[in-house]
Amino acid sequence: xxxxxxxxxVGGPEQQFKPIALRRKAIEISNNLIALWSxxxxxxxxxxxxxxxxxxxxxxxxETLISFCxxxxxxxxxNFWAIIVPSNNExxxxxxxxxxxxHSSFAGEYLVAGTGQRIFRDxxxxxxxxxxxxxxxxxxxxxxxxxxxAREIVTGEPLRCAFGGxxxxxxxxxxxxxxxxxxxxxFALVKVSTDIDVHHYSFVMRQWYxxxxxxIFSQVTDSGAMQGLKSEGFAIPSVLGMKTQSDRTVDFLKxxxxxxxxxxxxxxxxxxxxxxxxxxxxxIDEYFNFIDKSRSVSFEPKDTYFTxxxxxxVAIKKQLGHG
Numbered sequence: 001x002x003x004x005x006x007x008x009x010v011g012g013p014e015q016q017f018k019p020i021a022l023r024r025k026a027i028e029i030s031n032n033l034i035a036l037w038s039x040x041x042x043x044x045x046x047x048x049x050x051x052x053x054x055x056x057x058x059x060x061x062x063e064t065l066i067s068f069c070x071x072x073x074x075x076x077x078x079n080f081w082a083i084i085v086p087s088n089n090e091x092x093x094x095x096x097x098x099x100x101x102x103h104s105s106f107a108g109e110y111l112v113a114g115t116g117q118r119i120f121r122d123x124x125x126x127x128x129x130x131x132x133x134x135x136x137x138x139x140x141x142x143x144x145x146x147x148x149x150a151r152e153i154v155t156g157e158p159l160r161c162a163f164g165g166x167x168x169x170x171x172x173x174x175x176x177x178x179x180x181x182x183x184x185x186x187f188a189l190v191k192v193s194t195d196i197d198v199h200h201y202s203f204v205m206r207q208w209y210x211x212x213x214x215x216i217f218s219q220v221t222d223s224g225a226m227q228g229l230k231s232e233g234f235a236i237p238s239v240l241g242m243k244t245q246s247d248r249t250v251d252f253l254k255x256x257x258x259x260x261x262x263x264x265x266x267x268x269x270x271x272x273x274x275x276x277x278x279x280x281x282x283x284i285d286e287y288f289n290f291i292d293k294s295r296s297v298s299f300e301p302k303d304t305y306f307t308x309x310x311x312x313x314v315a316i317k318k319q320l321g322h323g
Contacts, residue, residue, distance in 0.1 A: 023042075024238045027052075029051055033085070034087075034177055035084045036084075037081065037083075045240065047096075048240050051084075057070075060086065073203065077097065079138065080096065083099055087176045100121065119148070126166075127143070127144075139278045143261075145183075153187060168214065181208055184260050192266060192313045192317075204218075204222055208248070221298065256299075260284045261277075263277045268320065286304040288300060
């Protein structure tokens with residue numbers, strides 16, 4: 001399974017909904033080793049300094065990692081958790097603090113820590129893997145990230161649990177961990193009766209990397225622009241990094257992303273069922289046209305997209321016992 005992590009909201013408890021800064025919660029120690037952290041930001045900075053210095057001196061393997069933890073984390077650190085994972089398939093990892101371990105049909109064995117673990121557990125435990133195909137790790141990770149983002153919009157539950165804002169996905173590749181880069185998250189309500197009525201949310205979220213910095217752009221759609229809404233961007237450095245100005249131009253934001261992850265809430269016979277459609281590269285072109293506009297992003301659905309939604313609605317009705 002991939003690694004999924006949320007960007008950190010930096011601020012005191014009384015500022016829970018007014019963060020003073022955003023930081024990445026993934027520490028890329030090397031191509032083959034990543035640490036995901038949660039909890040106190042100053043403890044994370046200290047951890048990042050220690051682990052970076054350690055693996056400049058020693059090779060990356062299980063023995064040196066255990067030695068690092070024995071040296072610096074033999075005793076519990078209040079309000080700090082970390083999961084340190086290699087990219088190989090040797091099925092070992094190291095944790096700092098109390099980390100929850102479990103198994104689900106969608107994720108297999110998984111680990112989670114921090115204030116959002118209950119939401120993550122409930123969501124991943126309820127997910128079902130399709131019986132007919134193997135889900136690639138980048139797509140599986142984006143399904144989790146997209147569902148968490150949708151919960152921020154619909155219920156606000158992640159924010160009330162003091163996490164949220166943006167989600168990163170990493171997966172093991174032939175040369176180590178790979179970032180899931182250049183992603184657009186979109187959200188829609190699909191009302192199903194005799195016809196299908198699709199209402200897309202007024203914003204999409206585009207995220208990409210520039211060196212060690214994650215960039216997020218909350219971009220208005222056509223409908224959002226007509227309501228007078230404005231786009232807004234955020235630069236999110238690593239734990240030890242410094243925020244820098246993005247070098248991407250407006251023209252980049254009008255292009256088709258590498259990934260398009262759409263969260264649909266199907267409203268059928270008074271019931272709400274969620275479903276995520278994640279498209280990659282040329283697969284996006286099968287369902288959407290991206291239109292160059294000056295003030296907003298416009299991805300116009302093709303007939304194939306509505307056909308896909310109809311098929312999904314039929315499948316959901318069968319699951320609900322109405323088909």
